[in-house]
Amino acid sequence: MQPFAYNAPATRVIFGSGTRARLADEVRRLSCRRALLLSTAPQRGEADALAADLGALAAGVFAEAAMHTPVDVTARAVAQARALDADCVVAIGGGSATGLGKAIALHTDLPQIVLPTTYAGSEATAILGQTEGGRKTTLRNAKVQPEVIIYDVDLTLTLPPQQSAVSGLNAIAHAVEALYAHDRNPVTSLIAGEAIRRFAQSLPKLMAAAGDRDARSDALYAAWLCGCCLNAVSMGLHHKLCHTLGGMFDLPHAETHAVILPHAVAYNTPAAADAMQHIALALGATDASAGLFDLAHRLARRPRLPRWECKHRTSTARRRLLSKRPIQIHGRSRCRRFERCSTTRCTACGQCLHRAAGRPRMRDFDEHNITRAVIDSLAQTGDARLKTVMTSLVRHLHDFVRDVEISFEEWSAAIDFLTRTGQMCSDKRQEFILLSDTLGVSMLVDAINHRMPEGATETTVLGPFFVAAAPELPFGADISGGIEGEKLSVNGVVCASDGRPLAEATVHVWHADDDGYYDVQQADLQSLAMRARFRTDRDGRFAFTSIMPAFYPIPHDGPVGEMLEALGRHPYRPAHVHFMIAAEGYETLITHIFDAESPYLDSDAVFGVKNSLIAPFPRDDRSGKVQRGLSYRFGLKPLPNAAQLV
Ligand code: BEZ
Ligand code: FE
Secondary structure, three states: OOOOOOOOOOOEEEEEOOHHHHHHHHHHHOOOOOEEEEOOOOOHHHHHHHHHHHHHHEEEEEOOOOOOOEHHHHHHHHHHHHHOOOOEEEEEEOHHHHHHHHHHHHHHOOOEEEEEOOOOOHHHOOEEEEEEOOEEEEEEOHHHOOOEEEEEHHHHOOOOHHHHHHHHHHHHHHHHHHHHOOOOOHHHHHHHHHHHHHHHHHHHHHHHOOOOHHHHHHHHHHHHHHHHHHHHOOOOHHHHHHHHHHHHHOOOHHHHHHHHHHHHHHHHHHHOHHHHHHHHHHHOOOOHHHHHHHHHHHHHOOOOOHHHHHHHHHOHHHHHHHHHOOOOOOOOOOOOOOOOOOHHHOOOHHHHHHHHHOOOOOOOOOOOOHHHHHHHOOOOOOOHHHHHHHHHHHHHHHHHHHHHOOOHHHHHHHHHHHHHHHHHOOOOOOHHHHHHHHOOHHHHHHHHHOOOOOOOOOOOOOOOOOOOOOOEOOOOEEOOOOOOOOEEEEEEEEEEOOOOEOOOOEEEEEEOOOOOOOHHHOOOOOOOOOEEEEEOOOOOEEEEEEEOOOOEEOOOOOHHHHHHHHOOOOOEEOOEEEEEEEOOOEOOEEEEEEEOOOOOOOOOOOOOOOHHHEEOOOEEOOOOOOEEEEEEEEEEOEOOOOHHHO
8 A cells, every 4th residue: 555644634523413403512512602603694594593592602693604705704704703702603504604614713713613504515624715806716724624513414405406416516526536636545535435425326316305314414424525535635637627617707616517527537537547446436337437427417407507608609718718728737646637628619618628628428439438338328227127137238239249240231130030020929929939949048047047946846948838728627637639649648746845745736738739739729629629727636646638749840930940940950849748837835837748758859949858857658558559658746846935835
């Protein structure tokens, strides 16, 4: 680890809900007896309420705090503090009230207590910005660092969502720049990452529900952390850009930060890749600038700087000035040099600065960066699972296209194939399932979702020929429906995976005839055949007779058949009987039992064969008529919380 210096400011912080009730104790703790309350005019009511709470500890209220701390306002406030013999100041509000408290402290050394109502974060710093005759100067002095901050989440509940968003983005800029500051240290980096993370999670929630106390609490905590960053390290390119532009065009402070930050970060990414990774991680994005861009747009719904654009269009002189004004950055800072804006050449100021400050986000894609861009575009997907699935899909799909360097003709043939696959689908034919089956996807999904315990029968594909409305027949019934073939007798037992027989289980069976056709494929058949539903007896048994099924081709007169042919694959499945077995408290078992003597066991077109599902169908000639038999014990997997049901 690099050596570092870290100065923790001696500020006392009280954080929570309803903490403003502790103000009187804090005034006394500072050994003070006469507090002067400070606020802006619109927040006078809140200052008066605090004065009432303080009772005799309140010396008075000064409610003229203004933006950018004008020195004449400070002079009047100092005079009032002296006239009232105030021995501390209590500022309630955002940056204006806090700034006034700091300015008074600079002149009088009075201790300060701050109750923030926004996410400005200036209460956590020893920095004071003041204006005199329209000129703004900034100083850093330990005298202006507030002694006590009382964070009361309740005071922020009414901060309008849009103001919360812009104020939060402004604060995030401090944490972002702290991560690549030349004088950063491990503590500030820790604080910065946590601040970004908390804001990225809480601000969108505040957009939806401004009174969400948990989100408000996270945001206020994050605001303090951002203020700590600003206090501890130097700001870089982003702040320099904002100050230069803000001063020149008189731009609204927080909005300027919200607009510039993603672009400044994009521009600076090559100079501080590790910091950008940290930022991306904290945002839950794959790229820092894209993550900030998405967050800003989601919160501020396209943050804009209308005055800036307007002034730019009407003032060539200012444009020229901007293009010549150098933006100076600390020599050791990890910021890319950015000396001149090319604004003189453009017509729309906002666009120009965006272009100058950072790479445009949704342009100039090539085979190396398009995957990242598409994945970044998923950053705001609300459903976390959908985001995971789509991110992986995009990554693999792009990798596939890159891997095979697909040609236009091939891609167009693929689209045509998928179109025809869709067109082939009807209520009787599902070509997409056949495609999934023949590419092994159905079995893969099955394998992932049916990891079976010892004693449970393995699963395989359902196939397209199941009919839910098959008739329920009694134990031992003939289900052949009169169709001719070699006789088959089936005896099954349904058990739990621990071997206990399961009574009253529902058993669906279906199979093809000895030409390899299911009943539903035979237009001339008037009724269902070679299928039925049974209920197991108290020993878990069921039995039926039918005819021996043959191996058969899956439907191959459509696009999937074409594909198999093009691939030199046959469409056949080995002979089998289908079973679907359901019992309360158990996972429904979908499986087949394959005839051990059938061809194609080793090349099933849909990859459905498993060794445990291959069984002998022995011949029995005792009756004089050759008959085939099958005996099989099926094991069912218990559902996760079903122990109490059995
Ligand atoms: C079947 O076994 O019925 C089947 C399975 C997958 C595709 C086509 C048919
Ligand atoms: Fe089948």
